[in-house]
Amino acid sequence: MPATRTPAKFYSPLAIGAPEPFRQLPVRLERMIHFIPPQNPKIRARLDEIVASVDVLLGNLEDAIPADEKEAARRGFIEMAEQHDFGSTGLWVRINALNSPWALDDIMEIVGAVGSKLDVIMLPKVEGPWDIHYLDQLLAQLEARHSIKRPILIHAILETAEGVSNVEEIAAASPRMHGMSLGPADLAASRGMKTTRVGGGHPDYGVLSDPQPNGSPRPFFQQDLWHYTVARMVDACVRNGIKPFYGPFGDFSDDAACEAQFRNAFLMGCVGAWSLHPKQIAIAKRVFSPDPNEVAFAKRILDAMPDGTGAVMIDGKMQDDATWKQAKVIVDLARLVAAKDPELAAQYGF
Ligand code: GLV
Ligand code: MG
Numbered sequence: 001m002p003a004t005r006t007p008a009k010f011y012s013p014l015a016i017g018a019p020e021p022f023r024q025l026p027v028r029l030e031r032m033i034h035f036i037p038p039q040n041p042k043i044r045a046r047l048d049e050i051v052a053s054v055d056v057l058l059g060n061l062e063d064a065i066p067a068d069e070k071e072a073a074r075r076g077f078i079e080m081a082e083q084h085d086f087g088s089t090g091l092w093v094r095i096n097a098l099n100s101p102w103a104l105d106d107i108m109e110i111v112g113a114v115g116s117k118l119d120v121i122m123l124p125k126v127e128g129p130w131d132i133h134y135l136d137q138l139l140a141q142l143e144a145r146h147s148i149k150r151p152i153l154i155h156a157i158l159e160t161a162e163g164v165s166n167v168e169e170i171a172a173a174s175p176r177m178h179g180m181s182l183g184p185a186d187l188a189a190s191r192g193m194k195t196t197r198v199g200g201g202h203p204d205y206g207v208l209s210d211p212q213p214n215g216s217p218r219p220f221f222q223q224d225l226w227h228y229t230v231a232r233m234v235d236a237c238v239r240n241g242i243k244p245f246y247g248p249f250g251d252f253s254d255d256a257a258c259e260a261q262f263r264n265a266f267l268m269g270c271v272g273a274w275s276l277h278p279k280q281i282a283i284a285k286r287v288f289s290p291d292p293n294e295v296a297f298a299k300r301i302l303d304a305m306p307d308g309t310g311a312v313m314i315d316g317k318m319q320d321d322a323t324w325k326q327a328k329v330i331v332d333l334a335r336l337v338a339a340k341d342p343e344l345a346a347q348y349g350f
Pocket of ligand 2: 063124157159186
């Protein structure tokens, strides 16, 4: 059993003058984390419009940013954070991995310049709680130095075999933990999976049905490569009061498969996914906002069981304390969505 801080110490600031850690995550709608390359002037010119259309805007400094543009991306992120008002949209940055030549300057320069506007740092290739502890301590020192009043949160990407093995300890590493995203591309490489994709299924990963007595063709059912990892991540996150996300879906020509992958994650407990292409914003909105028919049914359950106990029948289906709790998850999420989206608010009848 590794040594851990006592509960009292766990919630103390790690540097004199740093803000108190949150005891509960701020309630925020984060259906999509929209990735942009901050060094790109065309995207920066349209930033206000993009900010208005997403729940979270993330400046990406890590993979997909060429090595010779890393510093321009970091500068671009600082400028965009300084120049724009993000309103209720979250402002996140994905820094480079801790073992890269850029990570230290990413952290020092960004927190120093725009730490008060930054909600979350996404940390890639997290292998264990030691990575979180390092960033946690450094952020506390920087918050104190720059008089930052609200703690900057950490979101880990789960994308190495070692990280998956340590997922529980990562989720529990600090009150600064916001949540986790599955990173299927790096995870596939780390595990030695025989794929060349960014998320989604594979046509050869599946189950062949038994031979048919009449010798007719045997149906083959494709399976979800990510089921095990998403399930472990959801349990580790929820146990620690933090949020699980599905990460990237790289085939921009297959919106149906993107939607199916996002929906599996949503049904299993994830609260959002990454959008790497503008068209994935609408997909994530559709998937991670509850279906109006489900919301209507969930409201009927809550109305039929005002104190959440007992058993009732609705449309021939048994409802009890456990379905009441499921209904509450859906209605609470619908209220959060409705507060941001008047069109869905009308559909939900709020
Ligand atoms: C995301 O970073 C991934 O590797 O899938
Ligand atoms: Mg990755």
